[in-house]
Amino acid sequence: MLADFRAWALDDLATSRRQAAWGRRYRIWLALKANPLAMIGMIIIGLCVILALLAPLLAPHDPAIQDLENRLARPTAEHLLGTDELGRDILSRLLYGGRITLGIVVAVVIMVAPVGLAVGTIAGYFGGWVDKTLMRITDVFLAFPRLILALAFVAALSPGVESAILAIALTAWPPYARIARAETLTVRNSEFIEAVAMTGASSWRIILRHVAPLCVPSLVVRVTLDMASIIITAASLGFLGMGAQPPSPEWGAMIATAKRFILDQWWVALSPCMAILLVSLAFNFLGDGLRDVLDPKQD
Amino acid sequence: MSDKMIDVRDLRVSFGAKEVVKGVSLAVQRGESFGVVGESGSGKSTVLRALAGLNHHWSGEIDFDGVPVGAKRPRAFFRKVQMVFQDPFGSLHPRQTIDRILSEFLAVHGMDDMDGRLNRALEAVALPQSVRFRFPHQLSGGQRQRVAIARALIAEPKVLLLDEPTSALDVSVQAEVLNLLAHLRESRGLTYVMVSHNLSVVAHLCSRLGVMQHGELVEQLSVEDLRARRATHPHTRELVELSRSLETPV
Numbered sequence: 066m067l068a069d070f071r072a073w074a075l076d077d078l079a080t081s082r083r084q085a086a087w088g089r090r091y092r093i094w095l096a097l098k099a100n101p102l103a104m105i106g107m108i109i110i111g112l113c114v115i116l117a118l119l120a121p122l123l124a125p126h127d128p129a130i131q132d133l134e135n136r137l138a139r140p141t142a143e144h145l146l147g148t149d150e151l152g153r154d155i156l157s158r159l160l161y162g163g164r165i166t167l168g169i170v171v172a173v174v175i176m177v178a179p180v181g182l183a184v185g186t187i188a189g190y191f192g193g194w195v196d197k198t199l200m201r202i203t204d205v206f207l208a209f210p211r212l213i214l215a216l217a218f219v220a221a222l223s224p225g226v227e228s229a230i231l232a233i234a235l236t237a238w239p240p241y242a243r244i245a246r247a248e249t250l251t252v253r254n255s256e257f258i259e260a261v262a263m264t265g266a267s268s269w270r271i272i273l274r275h276v277a278p279l280c281v282p283s284l285v286v287r288v289t290l291d292m293a294s295i296i297i298t299a300a301s302l303g304f305l306g307m308g309a310q311p312p313s314p315e316w317g318a319m320i321a322t323a324k325r326f327i328l329d330q331w332w333v334a335l336s337p338c339m340a341i342l343l344v345s346l347a348f349n350f351l352g353d354g355l356r357d358v359l360d361p362k363q364d
Numbered sequence: 365m366s367d368k369m370i371d372v373r374d375l376r377v378s379f380g381a382k383e384v385v386k387g388v389s390l391a392v393q394r395g396e397s398f399g400v401v402g403e404s405g406s407g408k409s410t411v412l413r414a415l416a417g418l419n420h421h422w423s424g425e426i427d428f429d430g431v432p433v434g435a436k437r438p439r440a441f442f443r444k445v446q447m448v449f450q451d452p453f454g455s456l457h458p459r460q461t462i463d464r465i466l467s468e469f470l471a472v473h474g475m476d477d478m479d480g481r482l483n484r485a486l487e488a489v490a491l492p493q494s495v496r497f498r499f500p501h502q503l504s505g506g507q508r509q510r511v512a513i514a515r516a517l518i519a520e521p522k523v524l525l526l527d528e529p530t531s532a533l534d535v536s537v538q539a540e541v542l543n544l545l546a547h548l549r550e551s552r553g554l555t556y557v558m559v560s561h562n563l564s565v566v567a568h569l570c571s572r573l574g575v576m577q578h579g580e581l582v583e584q585l586s587v588e589d590l591r592a593r594r595a596t597h598p599h600t601r602e603l604v605e606l607s608r609s610l611e612t613p614v
Contacts, residue, residue: 079497085461089499256455259418260515263447264469265439278459 096358103354109347117163124157128314137330146336150322155336158314162337165315166344169230169299170292176234178288181241186272186280188242189249200246207239211294212301219307226315229308233298237291244287248280282359289352293345300341316341368427369394369523369555370415375424377410385410385422386579397549397556399566401603402576408559409450409527411576415557416447416525428523443473446516447525451532452508456500462511463496469519485514489544506537513544517552524549526558530565542568563607567591575600 073084074091097103116123125145132152140147146155188199206214215232222228252258253276261275296316302308303317311318316337323334370392377385385407392398402408413419415426417437426433428445449455456465466485470478486493489510500508509529516524529545530538546569549556560566566573567587574584575597583597595601 077498077502078494079461081497082461082463085463085497085499256449256451257457260447260449260455260512261457261468262418263416263442263516264472264519265437265442266468266472270472275457275460 093358097354100354100357102350103357106347106350106352106354109343110351113163113344113347114167116160117167120157120160120164124154124160126154126157128153128158128161129312130154137326137333140332147330147332149319149333150326153312153314155319155333158319159316159336159340162314162316162319163340165226165309165313166296166299166317166341169226169233170295172230173233173237173295173299174288174292176230177238178241178284181238182245182277182280182284184238184242185245185247186249186277189246190253190268190272190276192253196246199242203239203242206236207243209236211236212298215298215302216305216307219302224307224310226309226313229299229302232302233295236298237295240291241284241287244283245277245280248283249276252276252279286352286356286359289348289355292348292352296341296345296348367393369396369429370398370557371425371427371430372411372415373425375411375414375422375426377407377414377419377422379421384579385414387424388576388579388581390574390581390584392555392557395549395553395555396572397558397570399570399573400557400559400576400581401561401563401566401573403603404561406576407579408561408576412447412525412527412557412559416445417441418447439473442469442521443519444521445523445525446519446521447527448509448512448516448529450528452505452512453500453532455512456508458500461497461499462503465500465511466496466515466518469515473519481518485518488517488548489514504537505533506540509533509537509541510544513541513548517548521554523555523557526556528560528562529558531560531562538565545569563590563603575603 071091074087076084076088079085079088097107130153132148134152135144135148136150136152138144138148138152144154144156146159149155149158184199184203188196214236215229218232218235219228222231258271258275261271266274299308299315300317300320303315304321306318306321309315309318311322319337320334320341323330323337327334368391370390372391373389375385375388376383388407388411390398400408400411410419414422417433417435420435422435428441433441456462463482466482467478469475470481475481482496483493486496491507491510491514495503495507495511500511503511509532513529526545530541533541542565545556548554556569558566558569567590570587572584572586573590574581576582577599583595583600585595585600589595590600590604593604595604
């Protein structure tokens with residue numbers, strides 16, 4: 066079955082659109098598979114996603130149940146990663162927290178990547194005053210330090226996960242717009258785009274179907290590399306009390322409350338720290354691998 | 365309806381303050397093949413791009429089939445006029461299959477019988493059906509240029525604008541592509557405007573040619589006149605001499 070698919074996808078004499086498309090995808094997958102760091106990153110991320118999705122099944126305790134008799138306990142068989150200052154099981158909180166943290170990442174990316182792609186390709190393709198207007202707006206957002214703008218935004222709204230997502234999204238899109246614009250500028254005057262223009266296709270069709278697909282690979286790479294910083298920004302907002310609110314077990318918020326006991330009960334802060342480190346690192350590995358595979362400049 | 369397929373009067377194109385095409389006038393008859401030669405920078409490609417509607421900053425008058433056209437062309441214009449680009453490696457979208465590249469025109473114009481049209485276009489340029497779902501990087505230069513020609517033909521145009529269609533190809537492949545173009549013109553009654561810096565290529569495919577220098581069309585003459593050395597303008601003679609001296613076997 067798998068061998069059949071392999072032979073079918075790698076067949077140089079593809080006989081259908083589907084086969085040609087799968088051949089492309091399969092070759093990308095093969096190249097990615099040959100990159101050990103990227104595979105490590107992908108496996109870690111995959112595991113985290115599965116763990117977060119299955120949190121209700123896997124968590125040994127309810128993440129919100131307090132047990133004040135047993136607060137700040139060392140790791141035991143009952144509580145594998147110990148308990149926090151209210152006696153809640155850290156492992157369970159970590160698993161449920163993964164849902165919030167990864168959810169924030171996914172939500173931000175879904176909001177940000179299409180916006181950045183649209184702004185960048187439109188600015189790059191049309192040029193002139195459209196380009197100037199869109200890029201100056203981008204510059205305005207780029208001029209603010211990310212965390213500060215997010216902080217101001219969350220403070221203006223109300224602290225919470227939704228505001229954190231919105232704030233991070235608001236500060237995360239400008240780099241994508243810049244990348245998409247740069248990519249668009251390199252292909253805008255190429256003959257193959259002019260050839261499409263010679264079909265009489267509208268500018269929107271050219272942007273959507275011919276220019277944007279060329280910008281997607283570098284955007285995917287950048288998004289993957291950025292996921293680490295989105296996680297850290299989300300955690301920072303949580304740490305500063307502007308993100309997820311107690312009792313929700315967001316990783317940054319967990320570190321924030323644990324910092325009071327960081328010297329005596331270090332294991333309370335260690336687990337969420339490790340979780341953030343591991344996931345960020347995994348996203349960076351995957352991003353690096355994807356860059357090697359997808360970067361059109363290495364064709 | 366007049367016999368003139370293309371009528372250009374006083375075409376001027378400027379890039380910023382620099383005028384690169386300085387009042388070119390030319391007429392191409394229906395079914396004729398007209399060549400434009402000149403050194404690089406003489407403005408010959410710019411004229412062609414203005415004809416194709418790829419350059420919007422021109423002044424003067426351009427008529428196709430008796431109908432004047434403006435800077436922006438309506439969609440129907442591209443059913444009449446198509447273009448083949450110089451670089452077969454740059455003119456095909458690197459991430460699209462041949463199938464997708466060829467079907468784009470049909471999709472934009474909502475034409476029916478996509479499969480049939482695609483297969484006939486591939487057949488017309490003597491490409492096997494097996495290339496249809498390949499990517500451009502899997503084809504040779506000559507095959508790519510055939511795909512580019514097929515893409516132009518799929519619109520069933522009356523006019524084909526050729527921008528140095530063979531200059532990026534090997535000499536042996538050049539001849540193949542030129543013969544293909546000559547055959548297509550005869551069988552479909554196409555009108556060609558071909559830009560080239562190579563006099564012998566133009567003489568092979570065209571019956572009449574214009575010589576450009578510094579943005580001006582300095583001379584128009586028939587290929588017979590050219591062969592008989594009846595060129596009058598010094599720049600034309602220069603080009604002829606250059607071409608002969610290059611092609612004399614050692």
